[in-house]
């Protein structure tokens with residue numbers, strides 16, 4: 001992959017100025033004015049180079065930020081289909097165009113996907129060569145000591161009476177640190193043709209390791225999420241107190257799964273809602289304070305167990321999680337037809353529409369023994385307050401429950417094989433019971449009461465008021481992997497951002513005769529004036545801004561100075 | 573008086589102290605500017621007289637101002653510290669009054685976010701002389717606290733079931749800390765841009781009062797410090813987004829659903845990631861990278877205010893009654 005310049009680990013990127021934080025030192029391919037030779041291969045290679053250049057990665061990142069925004073402003077079909085429908089109804093021309101261009105499902109649109117997929121292709125094309133370079137760098141020795149150390153911004157020199165070998169040993173000792181098995185610096189000692197000793201050292205390989213780990217973990221997250229999309233399944237069910245549902249596709253009200261999902265993989269456990277409790281603040285705002293669903297779970301081959309599902313505490317069953325997503329009331333009613341036969345009996349969930357749980361529901365009665373089918377529509381008011389303006393609920397608990405209903409008769413339209421929404425009444429072929437003045441007949445039912453339906457349609461008895469919960473079962477086998485990669489990304493990121501990467505060189509030579517007023521002879525033990533003067537030059541270089549760089553070099557130079565002190569203390 | 577009311581009074585006190593500190597910081601900057609302008613004039617005159625009419629080049633050295641001339645900044649630092657003390661106590665009392673951590677609605681996020689910004693600023697000042705940042709950081713904090721007290725305020729209270737989770741402690745606190753850090757580095761990068769323009773002799777910064785920029789650290793240093801703070805902020809933000817996803821998985825049954833808050837947290841994250849890449853891209857480091865910090869901070873602010881107030885999603889925890 002010729003697309004990359006030398007990676008950051010090669011010495012070419014550490015320029016003596018040490019000031020420019022550019023891992024790709026030297027002109028990047030993108031900047032070269034010469035056009036590539038034409039031809040399919042040349043063009044392909046050129047495109048690949050562009051795509052894996054840092055500049056394009058930068059553009060794609062910015063583009064990703066921009067294309068993500070519309071989805072937060074426009075209603076999105078997966079989250080808010082009703083909002084989308086409303087939008088299109090209100091501005092048909094614009095809405096239709098936006099719809100055609102994918103603006104109502106931004107995160108699944110071709111253009112959004114294109115941006116992030118290109119980004120990830122770029123990332124892989126960028127990171128793999130870096131990985132190769134890095135692996136090589138991990139085995140290589142630190143870069144050679146540059147000829148002139150005084151050209152580095154961080155450099156120092158000193159003269160000592162210690163011998164060059166002593167100095168070199170002290171330098172290495174300081175750089176390696178107390179734990180030899182875990183050296184702070186990797187060091188390499190050398191001898192130059194002039195006879196000068198050199199120590200070249202480098203630390204911070206972890207920085208690049210962290211960076212590569214981070215980027216690869218991002219790919220890991222993307223792949224795990226995509227795998228999860230294929231394998232996941234999700235079912236929603238409304239469960240009334242005292243009822244049981246089984247974990248089969250048909251028992252869910254809605255069920256949705258990835259293309260690789262296998263229905264036979266569902267474990268047939270059953271779940272019974274024993275009781276649901278709700279707590280609200282006592283004031284008129286009635287803010288919710290606690291919701292708890294007590295359930296019994298029976299898994300095949302196991303003792304049934306009791307459990308509680310709360311909003312932040314889903315229940316784990318067989319690798320799936322069951323969430324408490326909603327709750328409400330399901331009035332238990334019996335409807336008798338005109339002949340007095342029981343045509344319907346059961347609890348009918350009414351969906352809450354406001355914080356005081358004014359709830360709307362539909363009772364469909366198709367199985368009448370005589371006459372027309374019946375549809376009953378209306379509201380449940382848990383704590384009803386009836387005034388001249390109408391009836392409303394003033395508190396979500398069932399302190400004074402009241403049903404406010406109207407009745408339709410005719411053909412419910414259930415026999416056409418078209419799936420119907422159980423919470424809506426299709427009134428196309430039904431007529432509403434009305435008063436003499438033409439207004440809809442509204443009747444009130446209190447708990448335990450039986451009322452006659454208008455027009456002699458029959459009667460309705462309200463037996464009880466159990467609660468229901470809306471449960472959401474999710475299974476996504478990729479979750480663990482997403483978590484693993486996310487943690488890896490976070491760790492890699494922290495390592496790569498906070499590990500200083502430094503190179504340090506020391507050259508130890510003998511001062512030329514007379515340079516420091518010392519005699520040029522090497523023989524030790526002739527007393528101070530006769531002792532050789534050792535000249536030490538050191539320089540340090542960091543990748544990027546590094547506030548601790550001066551200190552790093554100072555530590556080494558101080559260790560050399562300490563040699564002088566020790567020698568002075570030693571008699572003779 | 574209840575704990576909650578006491579907390580509010582303390583927050584008012586902190587805001588007032590910050591406002592006083594802000595005035596003092598601004599006074600100090602004005603003095604520095606006067607001094608810089610005066611010494612530049614003087615040097616210009618010297619140059620003119622010695623070089624015999626050659627164009628005087630403006631000296632842009634660090635104008636060291638004698639300590640006694642900087643009494644204002646001493647006052648500023650002490651009032652800011654006093655404000656921080658009141659701020660801390662006020663925030664703790666708020667938590668006690670509500671019987672939970674004090675960051676569950678917009679008023680409280682603002683309370684804690686500004687607390688982190690001021691505390692970071694004061695802590696940084698012990699490490700290096702960054703007192704010139706005082707005007708920006710305290711200016712933003714006074715503005716934010718004023719807005720919080722006037723517009724976002726809700727009485728201390730317990731939270732709804734969706735928020736009853738230890739993730740509230742983790743996710744939101746880290747998010748607020750990250751926001752505080754982003755605020756400080758925003759201040760640094762803005763100054764970097766200003767100083768850079770001034771050094772390029774931008775005509776808009778011609779007025780002598782901009783001479784004060786000469787006494788700030790070099791643009792390189794400003795950029796380096798800003799980067800270090802942004803790096804910490806970015807790691808914390810990454811954690812925030814991940815923790816948010818884990819919490820969403822617990823509370824809402826999905827780890828990511830492109831809720832407006834999620835979208836904007838993602839946008840913030842991507843912009844700061846772009847910033848990190850810009851810094852390492854030829855021709856994009858320095859000035860252009862600093863612009864990313866400004867854009868990034870704008871997205872942070874929008875994520876906090878705009879998303880809560882304008883776009884509705886699952887994250888509507890501002891606690892402000894509608895209508």
Ligand code: HEM
Pocket residue numbers: 008023051052053054057119120122123124126127211215218493496497845848849852
């Ligand atoms: C999903 C897309 C990407 C995201 C979210 C992302 C994020 C990041 C982050 C947060 C950092 C900071 C860590 C650090 O500075 O060490 C970083 C660094 C880096 N990224 Fe990316 N990146 C992405 C794609 C790419 C691509 C496509 C490339 C190559 C063209 C790339 C190359 C690099 C390099 C070389 C660094 C190290 C910079 C340095 O030397 O400090 N990244 N990336």
